[in-house]
Amino acid sequence: MSAGRFSRWFDRKGWAGLIIGAPYVWLLVFFFLPFLIVLSISLSTNTPTAPPFSFGGEHPVINPSAYVRILTDSLYVRAFLTSLFNAGVAALLCLLVGYPMALGLTRVSTTWRNVFLMLVILPFWTSFLLRVYAWMGLMGKNSWFNGLLTDAWNILVPMDWAVKSVPMMHSNFAVVLVMVYTYLPFMILPLYASLERLDPVLDEAAMDLGSRPAQVFRDVTLPQSVPGIIAGGMLVFIPAAGELVIPTLVGNASQPMIGRLISDEFGQARDWPMASAIAVALLVLMVVPTMLYSHFQAKAEGSK
Amino acid sequence: MKRRSTFLMTVLGFGFAFLYIPILSMIVFSFNSSRLATVWGGFSTKWYASLFSNQKVIDALLLSLKIALVSSTIATILGTMAGIALARFTKFRGRVVFSGLVTAPLIMPEVITGISSLIFFIMLADWVGWPGARGFTTITLAHITFSMVFVSTIVNARMVQSDRAIEEAAMDLGSKPWQVLFDITLPVISPAILSGWLLAFTISLDDVVITSFTTGPGSTTLPLLIWSKVKLGVTPDINALATLMVLTVGAGVVAAGVIMFRAERRRLADERLAYRNND
Amino acid sequence: MEEPFLRIEGVSKSFGAFQAVKDVNLAVGKGEIFALLGGSGCGKTTLLRMLAGFEEPTAGKIFLDGRDMAGVPPWERPIHMMFQSYAIFPHMTVEANVGYGLKHEAGLTKAGRAARVAEMLDLVQLKPFAKRRPHQISGGQRQRVALARALARQPKLLLLDEPLAALDKKLREHTQFELMSIQERTGVTFIVVTHDQEEAMTLADRIAVMDRGEVKQVGSPTEIYEFPNSKFVAGFIGSVNSFDATVVDREGPNLRLSVPGLGGAVIARDVPGAVAGQKVSLAVRPEKIQLGKERPTSPNSFQGHVKDLAYFGKDSLYRVALGDALVQAHAVNARRGDGGARIVDWDDEVWLSFEPSSAIVLVS
Structure with missing residues (x-):
């Protein structure tokens, strides 16, 4: 009897509970709980113990000093600004390169479009680390690419400014360049998705009403692709701002980005509260606005 | 009216050059006989030979594959459940939190995920004595967590597209909901599950940041090995390793693309034929 | 111009x-x-x-x-x-x-x-x-x-x-x-x-x-x-009954055609370019065909039986078997039958007729 009751319960509710419950519990334990721990550590005091933090002493419950340091210490403020600047420039450049590429993709024949789309997606599947590494080879002092740039520079500028090689590595320029390279597909794909959806008849309607191609682009194509621009921008900006691999390999060590700082505070300085506080600040600054935006965006879409 | 703009086609050409020249250059220099990785000194395959005799590289590759296999499989099961739950159960307590949990890891900077996973494992060992040493287990757990949300995104997208009526038809014909899941839903979305698994596998195989936080002594995955060497600069044997990895993955993706393209063309041809024969 | x-x-x-x-x-x-x-x-x-x-x-x-x-x-x-x-x-x-x-x-x-x-x-x-x-x-x-x-x-x-x-x-x-x-x-x-x-x-x-x-x-x-x-x-425009026909000769302002499909001769209005012996098409619109139980006086009258009918209220469409051919006739229901019975019903023997001016001769 009880077996029958169980199977009835399972058919109606139990199986649904299992399907929702398993991933729910997993994410709560392995994603949400760790984050709560980080959040609480960010409000603790750094001590020379193991693990290197404790609650108590001067600030028994909450010690906000890590957050105060983020706001006042120029090291952290500069790191945030550098991160935001590099990620912002990278996102903007990705847009400038990616938009015409995505638009071009919608204008070629179907066969070529499939080939080109595959070429855009292919880097996704190849190692991120190796794509960064590929640029290290190109930017190095003795590389053919650097040699090419050096020759071009020396031809263009007066003799006095001539250089032996272009100092590309270990600079913000290198960081932005590699970011654009590695994140460009993240910009092209959402842009392509939103451009491809547009009805070409609307272009014709605008032309029919007296718009030249450039005006058609400004009045019809561009405004309708704004969701794609925002999606692509966020997909580039957010991971770029928290990037650790790129600044470590090609960046300027004296101008660290946030990701590097979190890792250093945690590893070398063994200051867990500080590392946690920077992580929380990064999250509040970037991830929360994104999630709110996409939440309201989904709501607005739903009401249409 | 077909509008083909010279400007757009030029940008497209330069864009692809930008995307592929660095990789091609790396491949070319993997055959360089010179020790200086960026100066050409003649053709040679010696770096490949030294790669295959390097036990460290082989061990790291095996560990990476083991982690990727286990984590992507578990991530696919959990991610598929989450994707189905989000698409089919529109009303349950905590749904908002659940959908937040499923999207958050997608946009969470890897450093934060990595550091919070590490702190979690240290604290857990402190409280309950498990996991004793970090390595295969902790890396795998972390990989499952962040790759399952990619699977759930793909599955959810496919579920939203699929016709609800076929599931209702199965229930109408006497199937219980969980039978419908196995008889109808899973077969229909199986291509999405497969691509989810492939993505999870690749992400796991490729990950540096989260792995570097959750690993312990003696557990070096291939990306970690490359990471530690690359930090010191460009070397020809890494060029060779990179070439092998890029070509393997590239061949796989191209093959998958061609197979999918052929299947699609086949399906269209079949449909046309059926249409004509029934006319 | x-x-x-x-x-x-x-x-x-x-x-x-x-x-x-x-x-x-x-x-x-x-x-x-x-x-x-x-x-x-x-x-x-x-x-x-x-x-x-x-x-x-x-x-x-x-x-x-x-x-x-x-x-x-x-x-x-x-x-x-x-x-x-x-x-x-x-x-x-x-x-x-x-x-x-x-x-x-x-x-x-x-x-x-x-x-x-x-x-x-x-x-x-x-x-x-x-x-x-x-x-x-x-x-x-x-x-x-x-x-x-x-x-x-x-x-x-x-x-x-x-x-x-x-x-x-x-x-x-x-x-x-x-x-x-x-x-x-x-x-x-x-x-x-x-x-x-x-x-x-x-x-x-x-x-x-x-x-x-x-x-x-x-x-x-x-x-x-x-x-x-x-x-x-x-x-393309409207529906039409069309038959293969051969021009026999001229008769005043009209043409005499032989139409095997209707089992006899048809008188139709003359068209320029038609010559005796020429193969042409004869087209008659369904609403131009009168349908009745009595034999009409029109030169183009043929007897057949109602094979199919579709009742639309204000009018009806009849399909009348006439030898091998099925002819469509569209008639306005101008009168009411008694007690729900139709004036012309399935399998009734009926006469179809049309005016020479309603018959369209298509040379091409």
């Missing part, structure tokens, strides 16, 4: 090996409603797109008001189009859609523009919806936005691509008359592309029937319907 307002001269269009439009010659007068009628793939839409400037003819010329349109891009043509899907800009309000084309009109002040938009919205009775977005209005309202938007620039020629196809039946009838009244008030020349013969017949002053890229016949709705010049046109 006076130059017509719109002259299409020997226009052809090929896409690769496929010839979409073949040597079309048409003249449309100012203020006319002219319909291009044909099935899908007949080339009517391609012709329309050449008028709008989205396609250039492979051969031939288009003159509007005496001006050669060759090489004039769409945005410079005084020709506007109402698209089949309406092509309303989804990211602009109704008002912004209607005013969009006016942005390109130099010398129009902001106030002038607003006034013109208001005037157009008034014309199509959409004033209260000016601030709405396209997804907040109905299909019929979208159609009127598209119309107002195209008319706002005061085009010399308005092209309407299947203007009523997306509307439901009831709305379609109403909109038909509204379109005609708007055309009358604005005096703009309309060219309507449609696959729907009824739509073409009610809207247009003249119709060009197209098939496989060619214009088959041009004429008023009555001409096209009552005097089709080919089997294709007769069959």
